[in-house]
Amino acid sequence: MLALKGNRTTPTVAALGLLIGLSGMQVASASDTSGTMRVGDMQYGNGLDLRGWTPMLHPADPDGMSYLHPGMLRTPTGALYPYPPMIDAGKPLGSGDWTYSGLLEFGYLHVGGDRNAEYFRQYDDWKSSAVLGLFALDFNNRQTGSYVDFRGSRVSGNDQFYRLRGGKYGSYRIEGFYRDMPHTVSTSAYPIWNGIGGTDLTLPASLLAGASTPAQVAAVSAAAPRRSIGLVRTRAGLSYEGTLYRNWIGSAAITNEKRSGTRLWGGSMFFNYPFPDNGGVLETVRPIDFRTTDINLSVRNVGKLWHFLATYNGSFFRNHKNHLDFESPFALWNVVGTPQVANIENGQFSLEPNNDYHNIRLDLSRELKGNGQFTIAGAWGTMRQNDALLPPTTCTGTGGIFIAPPVDYTFQCANWNTTGALSQRSANARIDTGLLDARVTFRPTPKFGWHANLRWYREDNKTRYLAYNPLTGQYGYISENGSQGSIVPGETGIFDPTNPLYQSYMVSVRNVPFGYTDTILELATDWQIGRKTSLGVTYTYDHNQPKYRERKRVDDQRIKFDWVSRDVIGATVRLSWEYAKRDGDKYNYDPYAQFFSESLPGYVEPATGVAVHTVADMRKYDLSDRTESKARAIVTYPWGESATLSATFYGNRDNYDALIGRQDTRTTGSTLQWDWQPTPATTMNVYLGAETSRMGISNVADNEALVGADIGQTDPNLGGPLYPYANQWWEFDRERNRNAGLSFSHDFSRVRFDLSYNYTGSLGRVGYDYASLAALAYKGADAAAAVGDGFPDNKYRTNTLDLGMSFSLTRDVGVRVFGRYQTGAFSDWHYAGFNDTLSYDHRIYTDKGGQLHYSASLVGVMLNLKL
Amino acid sequence: MRVISPFLAVVACLMLGTGGLLLMSYGAQAQQAAPAPSGSVPADHVFSHQLSQSDIARMLPATDMGANSTRPHNPHSAAMGDSTATPFDAASIPANPLAPNADPVGAKTCVACHAQENVQASHSLHVASFRAGAANSGPQAACESCHGPGSEHAKDPTAPGKIIAFTHDAKTSPQVQAGVCLSCHAGGARQHWIGSIHQTRDLSCTDCHNPMAKLSPEGVLAKSSINEVCSTCHQDIRAKFNRRSHMPLPEGQMACTDCHNPHGSITKPLLKTDTVNETCYTCHAEKRGPFLFEHAPVRANCLNCHDVHGSNQQTLLVAPIPMLCQQCHTMTRHPNDLQTRAGMGTGPSPDERLMGRGCLSCHTNIHGSNNPSGPKFHK
Incomplete structure (x- = not known):
């Protein structure tokens, strides 16, 4: 399964062997689950039943939880526990100690309305067909604690899960599962290519690669059939956990995931916007054909003083389609007007390479006097891939532009379309990680506690690549499949110290092995003030040392105050306020010279100098100085005997010290929820939520007339000739989100009625401002007149009403009838006009975006049998 | 604003840790040698065994209203014996700081009043495992393994604090509550409970779990599913999952x-792996690479561009394209122009930098490219 491309380990067999070996061991007396240690597969459900076990929870036991008090008790925070469901004791299985119980729910589902609406079926594979709501079968031996349980559900072949679990309480557990999870990306895609889902997209017979007109492409697009774009995750896994010897507990898990389908993708044949009837911008479709195998092993020992945990996580990703070739329909012509020698009509993408990941970690804790604990964790990890590299281009013949001797910017594709054009044939990419985390915690008295935490983490990128072509002695690459250099003279992507035409070109010649070392110190203390109130203070110093970034040191210091009271007029209130300030060493706006041709011998600086990499006042937001404050309040108020009122208030303010770049973000929101359960037969919930957010950025358009033509292009300063103040602009993304929900359920003994309604409404508005028209992408009179002060509003709104009735026909037989009606509205200016055409000059798009309006319904009837 | 240097911080932390280890190790060894484990009944406290079950029964009011006698065939009621509570293998009877002199009285005594609780608890995995453990190791383990010795409570049932309780009105502190659970459930997935945000915010295990009833078929949860438990407090996070792009949590395919x-x-956000990116790579392994050409913010932290709990933009992005990219990219020529509605598909100057996938139409391999011609992620 994993032995692909011949250069890596094949751990599946070994892991399976270990798994089988462990499962055969004699078990001892105690164990505990480690489910929350592994990522994924904690939840098995689907759109029919979000919990994945709802039929097992109804009806509630009319006797409630206690004869000593009415209603239900509350959590320490104050939320009501639900009434417990009425559980069958189980039926005897033979004459031994085993009992069993089971439930089978199946029926028919009808889907009506706009069943293909993208947001109706984003992660649901709704079909009008028979469905398996739930099949649950539990076997228990209450004398030995042994058990076997099975759960399964099926909406469709792409939306289903099955899980078998067995073991013995306190001793061991074995689990196997299989599941399919759908993900719809688009239901309104109209690709013009043949071969969708494969690695070779070819144009239909009515179009010629590199020689079709926009009108011809538009006609094909308009006639293209609708397709859905999406994928299915198919996961299967096997795991074991149990006592190995005395207090030693081991676990082993192997999971295999196959992802298959398609996703929207790109395709560039250089710009179209500056060159009408030229270039090519393509929205293509790529294949998804992934397989990932994860192996998780752990062993732990839990003693009275020492806790030891060792884990190994391995992940092995395989991409069965490592490239995408596509044909471009559009013709290219060079901007100098000489006869076109190049006909670039094919493009290629490298898709994600296979990769291997290993991580081993040790955690050790020791209990200390003074109610203390010392914990240290150390980990080492590595992620590697050594996939064969593709050639720099797939073109044939001659690319580039010939003007007149000696101005010859052509290149021979044969010198670049084989792997002989590479300095190395495979990626040999590797990143190693290291982690050390130490924490000491003390609570010497019930009223006072403190802890200190030191974390060190390093990511060391060992990948090194030099873009050198031994066939030509040139550096660099072929930009955009050769299209760029075939439209603009010299912009091929090549640096050649021996050729005066190419000896001054700035191109990437090395990869940038980004990495970082992060050291975090945290000191915290908390005091109990009275029996139900506590106050905590936490100071954190985060010292980050990025490699090959604009800063070599970024320090983030923050202080946080927590106040928790479990008795504010009966309510539990959790408040926190956090203030942080980030700064660092000098910001170097251009640390990348060493990765460009200007760092190589033979580079000749042009007479007009080298155009600056970016404006000196740019501050990238992950590195810039920043002040941040956050506040949050969570209130849980027990309202009488049978209701709970809870609310959340939160906000954050971030201000970035940046003239150019992200300048601020702010979010303010609140939620309010009322839960009511007056009797075991009735529950009700009402929910409201609102949030507003804002993000502001600034940027500056360069004076393009200077680029490549004037020494002014070397001035990086805002306010200089290249980046004049008149070209500065500002943009703001404001979003408003509203949520509301209501659910009600009542059990009329023979009939249970349930209703829920949910509303989501999001409104996004991007506004902008600018110093002068020079900041705009389009300065023509018609464009300037159309600028306005922002984009049209983006909307996303759904209303969903669910109704259900469950009838008990006999003690063991029931029928459930249910329905859902959902309406939705969507608009996004990225897709404005796409419903009319997907073709815009030399641009062809595939996805029309989500449906502007839709309404869809589900109606189902299920037979429910207790087994 | 370098208030302290990293070196000093490291030294201080190491000193704290090492000093703590050295200073406290003697006491810890003493604890290890003691017959009673930390948090359980003190070694110098000897349980009174003078009271028999019949003595205790006579002391108790008949508050079960005959419930036990009405369920003679209930398999959950049949396991009661007359012995005092004993541990489920390694489980000890925890000390109750608020009733230090209490003695264990045995489950049968408890059930004399808490009949319905016994029935509901018997359905839960927790008590089922206790019973199974008792089957292997001796007389029944039950109520007092978690609630502490019950004699003081039996004498004065309405007095708060006489029994270790786990609910809203309990006098027992969250620390004591958690200590009870950790006496069996320490280590493994809970190895870093101490000092975690949930611990320091005074959450108790029973805020999320309820071992006294089968409210969820698995996980002994306090509500019917994991996501419902988490959204009890994190309502705003749950609401974000309703936005246009989200992971399939509202569809029941994922849990927090x-x-x-x-x-x-x-990690601060309680991630299961060492970093944000490692968590993301678990399901999005194709993004792990490493790639020949990396994109700095992508490699540093997925959250630089994605809001994983939900977004109004495509693919969980934190801002609309091209604004997202223009936060960092100025350069010369095409990246730094102000795009306006004039560049939309319906505008007078349709522009590929804005329409559809925007920047990603050309810089498609934005998570990293393994192509020799991919330094700008075109290939």
Whole structure:
């Protein structure tokens, strides 16, 4: 399964062997689950039943939880526990100690309305067909604690899960599962290519690669059939956990995931916007054909003083389609007007390479006097891939532009379309990680506690690549499949110290092995003030040392105050306020010279100098100085005997010290929820939520007339000739989100009625401002007149009403009838006009975006049998 | 604003840790040698065994209203014996700081009043496992393994604090409550509970779990599913999952605990792995690479561009394209122009930098390219 491309380990067999070996061991007396240690597969459900076990929870036991008090008790925070469901004791299985119980729910589902609406079926594979709501079968031996349980559900072949679990309480557990999870990306895609889902997209017979007109492409697009774009995750896994010897507990898990389908993708044949009837911008479709195998092993020992945990996580990703070739329909012509020698009509993408990941970690804790604990964790990890590299281009013949001797910017594709054009044939990419985390915690008295935490983490990128072509002695690459250099003279992507035409070109010649070392110190203390109130203070110093970034040191210091009271007029209130300030060493706006041709011998600086990499006042937001404050309040108020009122208030303010770049973000929101359960037969919930957010950025358009033509292009300063103040602009993304929900359920003994309604409404508005028209992408009179002060509003709104009735026909037989009606509205200016055409000059798009309006319904009837 | 240097911080932390280890190790050894484990009944306290079950029964009011006698065939009621509570293998009877002189009285005594609780608890995995453990190791283990010795409570049932309780009105502190659970459930997934955000915010295990009833078929949860438990407090996070792009949590395919370990971890957001990116790579392994050409913010932290709990933009992005990219990219020529509605598909100058996938139409391999011609992620 994993032995692909011949250069890596094949751990599946070994892991399976270990798994089988462990499962055969004699078990001892105690164990505990480690489910929350592994990522994924904690939840098995689907759109029919979000919990994945709802039929097992109804009806509630009319006797409630206690004869000593009415209603239900509350959590320490104050939320009501639900009434417990009425559980069958189980039926005897033979004459031994085993009992069993089971439930089978199946029926028919009808889907009506706009069943293909993208947001109706984003992660649901709704079909009008028979469905398996739930099949649950539990076997228990209450004398030995042994058990076997099975759960399964099926909406469709792409939306289903099955899980078998067995073991013995306190001793061991074995689990196997299989599941399919759908993900719809688009239901309104109209690709013009043949071969969708494969690695070779070819144009239909009515179009010629590199020689079709926009009108011809538009006609094909308009006639293209609708397709859905999406994928299915198919996961299967096997795991074991149990006592190995005395207090030693081991676990082993192997999971295999196959992802298959398609996703929207790109395709560039250089710009179209500056060159009408030229270039090519393509929205293509790529294949998804992934397989990932994860192996998780752990062993732990839990003693009275020492806790030891060792884990190994391995992940092995395989991409069965490592490239995408596509044909471009559009013709290219060079901007100098000489006869076109190049006909670039094919493009290629490298898709994600296979990769291997290993991580081993040790955690050790020791209990200390003074109610203390010392914990240290150390980990080492590595992620590697050594996939064969593709050639720099797939073109044939001659690319580039010939003007007149000696101005010859052509290149021979044969010198670049084989792997002989590479300095190395495979990626040999590797990143190693290291982690050390130490924490000491003390609570010497019930009223006072403190802890200190030191974390060190390093990511060391060992990948090194030099873009050198031994066939030509040139550096660099072929930009955009050769299209760029075939439209603009010299912009091929090549640096050649021996050729005066190419000896001054700035191109990437090395990869940038980004990495970082992060050291975090945290000191915290908390005091109990009275029996139900506590106050905590936490100071954190985060010292980050990025490699090959604009800063070599970024320090983030923050202080946080927590106040928790479990008795504010009966309510539990959790408040926190956090203030942080980030700064660092000098910001170097251009640390990348060493990765460009200007760092190589033979580079000749042009007479007009080298155009600056970016404006000196740019501050990238992950590195810039920043002040941040956050506040949050969570209130849980027990309202009488049978209701709970809870609310959340939160906000954050971030201000970035940046003239150019992200300048601020702010979010303010609140939620309010009322839960009511007056009797075991009735529950009700009402929910409201609102949030507003804002993000502001600034940027500056360069004076393009200077680029490549004037020494002014070397001035990086805002306010200089290249980046004049008149070209500065500002943009703001404001979003408003509203949520509301209501659910009600009542059990009329023979009939249970349930209703829920949910509303989501999001409104996004991007506004902008600018110093002068020079900041705009389009300065023509018609464009300037159309600028306005922002984009049209983006909307996303759904209303969903669910109704259900469950009838008990006999003690063991029931029928459930249910329905859902959902309406939705969507608009996004990225897709404005796409419903009319997907073709815009030399641009062809595939996805029309989500449906502007839709309404869809589900109606189902299920037979429910207790087994 | 370098208030302290990293070196000093490291030294201070190491000193704290080492000093703590050295200073406290003697006491810890003493604890290890003591017959009673930390948090259980003190070694110098000897349980009174003078009272028989019949003595205790006579002291108790008949508050079960005959419930036990009405369920003679209930398999859950049949396991009661007359012995005092004994541990489920390693489980000890925890000390109750608020009733230090209490003695264990045995489950049968408890059930004399708490009949319905016994029935409901018997359905839960927790008590089922206790019973199974008792079957292997001796007389029944039950109520007092968690609630502490019950004699003081039996004498004065309405007095708060006489029994270790786990509910809202309990006098027992969250620390004591958690200590009871950790006496069996320490280590493993809970190895980093101490000092975690949930611990320091005074959460108790029973805020999320209820071992007294089968409210969820698995996980002994306090509500019917993991996501319902988490959204009890994190309502705003749950609401974000309703936005246009989200992971399939509202569709029942995922749980919060797929990524987070609410029992504590070595990361602030309680991630199950060492970093944000490692968590993301678990399901999005193709993004792991490493790639020949990396994109700095992508490699540093997925959250630089994605809001994983939900977004109004495509693919969980934190801002609309091209604004997202223009936060960092100025350069010369095409990246730094102000795009306006004039560049939309319906505008007078349709522009590929804005329409559809925007920047990603050309810089498609934005998570990293393995193509020799991919330094700008075109290939």
